Amino acid sequence: MKEKLLSDIDFAKEVLLLESEVIKNLISRLDQSFQLAVDLIFTCKGRVVVTGIGKAGIIGQKISATLASTGTPSYWIHSSEARHGDLGRIVSEDIVLVLSNSGETEVVTLLPFVKQIGAKVLAITGNNKSSLAKHSDVVLDLGKIEEPCHLGLAPSASSTAMLAFGDALALTIFKKRNLRKEDYAFYHPGGELGRKLLTVEMVMRRNEENPVADEDMPLLDVLAVMTETAGKPGAVSIVNKQKKLVGFFTDGDLRRHLKNGISFLHCSVKEVMTQSPKVIHAHCLVAEAYKILKDYKIDQLPVVDDFHTPIGIIDVQDLLAVGF
Secondary structure (H helix, E strand, C coil), X not given: CHHHHHHHHHHHHHHHHHHHHHHHHHHHHCCHHHXXXXXXXXXXXXXXXXEECCHHHHHHHHHHHHHHHCCCCEEEEEHHXXXXXXXXHCCCCCEEEEECCCCCCHHHHHHHHHHHHCCEEEEEECCCCCHHHHCCCXXXXXXXXXXXXXXXXXXXXXXXHXXXXXXXXXXXXXXXXXXXXXXXXXXXXXXHHHHHHCEHHHHCECHHHCCEEECCCEHXXXXXXXXXXXXXXXXXXXXXXXXXXXXXXXXXXXXXXXXXXXXXXXXXXXXXXXXXXXXXXCCCEHHHHHXXXXXXXXXXXXXXXXXXXXXXXXEHHHHHHCCC
């Protein structure tokens, strides 16, 4: 049993060593064709449509997802489904990225139709003499790859090479786009990184969802503004004649004043508002807004610009919606 276990482990090590060597060998294949592929995708006015069959198709799904999450619009289509209507998703401004190690799978039958549509074809293949390579605008050649399978048949090293080449392509374009961490977070709002890097501007309520009232407005009218505002945030920013924020009035303020009767309802809002309220700027991280709401035990926070003009409002419910 011990000898068998060691033998299995040794074989597994050989698999990993072979696949790592395959990836290392790709470095020497980064030539002008790779630069052409980068430029083609970077300047693409449409989307990168990724397709493939079998293991190559599965790798294609991952490459498409990586492209999309790093700022390059992309989607994946099944090569067989493409022949039954999904070709209609492709337009002339698109680039069709085709994955096939042999370059002779049924994906080749799509090429005449893709060419007729007018989309460019980018191939990742292990056979630069194949039909796929011959009819592609740009070819990324993996070279001949020996599979570590004991029969030399199961796609493994070849699919690993496709994945690595796809990552190199997607991340090079990502770097070329010069996006910020905040831009990356925009495509990952549900993940931990997304939550950490979300800015207030991304989640705040604005325009018709941002209630604002003049400081001389009667409180009853201000309450009507709060009630009629889309989303009913339960708060309103109070401004002076220069449209600068001078106060904030919330449902909580209303309940506190009601303990002393209802006569205050006939006052102007500036007599009962919270003056010099806590504020936050749109470029600040949502995490900062969360800390203010938590530390001061409040549910809403006005968002101001550099001139102290209220441009939005952030509600604790908005933070719950993005995972805080």
